[in-house]
Amino acid sequence: MSALFVPDRREVADGAVHVPGWLDIEQQRTLVAACRDWAGSPVPMRSATMPSGHRMSVQTVCLGWHWQPYRYTRTAEDVNGAQVAGLPHWLVELGRRAVLAATGDEANSAGYRPDTALINFYDAAAKMGMHRDADEQVDEPVVSLSLGDSCLFRFGNSETRGRPYTDVALESGDLFVFGGAARFAYHGVPKVYPGTGNPDIGMSNGRVNITMRVTGLSGHQSPDLSQDQADTERGKLP
Numbered sequence: 001m002s003a004l005f006v007p008d009r010r011e012v013a014d015g016a017v018h019v020p021g022w023l024d025i026e027q028q029r030t031l032v033a034a035c036r037d038w039a040g041s042p043v044p045m046r047s048a049t050m051p052s053g054h055r056m057s058v059q060t061v062c063l064g065w066h067w068q069p070y071r072y073t074r075t076a077e078d079v080n081g082a083q084v085a086g087l088p089h090w091l092v093e094l095g096r097r098a099v100l101a102a103t104g105d106e107a108n109s110a111g112y113r114p115d116t117a118l119i120n121f122y123d124a125a126a127k128m129g130m131h132r133d134a135d136e137q138v139d140e141p142v143v144s145l146s147l148g149d150s151c152l153f154r155f156g157n158s159e160t161r162g163r164p165y166t167d168v169a170l171e172s173g174d175l176f177v178f179g180g181a182a183r184f185a186y187h188g189v190p191k192v193y194p195g196t197g198n199p200d201i202g203m204s205n206g207r208v209n210i211t212m213r214v215t216g217l218s219g220h221q222s223p224d225l226s227q228d229q230a231d232t233e234r235g236k237l238p
């Protein structure tokens with residue numbers, strides 16, 4: 001019998017693929033430790049404020065480009081003015097492998113080069129309303145990785161925030177990729193299920209989601225800017 005792990009691949013909508021259990025425990029642990037560092041410096045994780053003045057319940061820290069509703073900048077003017085940490089090569093490579101796992105398309109995934117990652121932390125009460133990831137100027141796929149507590153992920157259509165949509169349970173280690181016809185579809189997280197995570201990955205509670213994207217914005221930032229900092233502050237993930 002082959003020991004090869006062949007992941008299950010579920011097409012949720014045209015261009016949207018869920019790969020349950022894509023990351024093993026060791027990979028999840030590595031990502032959690034990295035997120036903990038990123039959550040501390042050079043730009044601390046925070047709840048972004050919408051133009052309406054409403055603060056998001058989710059807390060976010062960004063790599064490569066800093067996102068605030070609804071634009072990307074290199075420096076975090078709405079936080080502490082610092083330049084965000086670079087996106088490390090290993091994460092770019094993980095993103096490329098994620099697109100390959102989801103699409104099976106070697107030729108297309110070979111050129112996938114995300115230049116930003118948003119790291120979201122959800123406590124038991126946090127949620128994210130239906131929205132489109134539309135601040136990017138190109139239609140390259142979004143790669144989403146889930147860690148910690150499970151959640152209800154709602155993946156809808158490109159026209160309205162409402163139905164039709166599909167509800168998917170995203171668990172720790174799951175991959176979700178949306179591109180092609182699904183790239184600008186509405187999606188959101190109506191609910192996190194507290195206490196469903198595995199403490200072995202290094203998180204005692206809450207959910208972390210990492211989305212990698214290609215902004216299509218110009219301006220070179222060398223990767224790995226913050227990766228060699230021995231004194232990186234520990235972030236506030238639990």
Ligand SMILES: O=C(O)CCC(=O)C(=O)O
Binds near residue numbers: 133187189
């Ligand atoms: O937390 C998730 O699974 C989705 C996050 C998301 O949609 C976003 O950051 O834009």
Ligand SMILES: [Fe+2]
Binds near residue numbers: 131132187
């Ligand atoms: Fe999103």
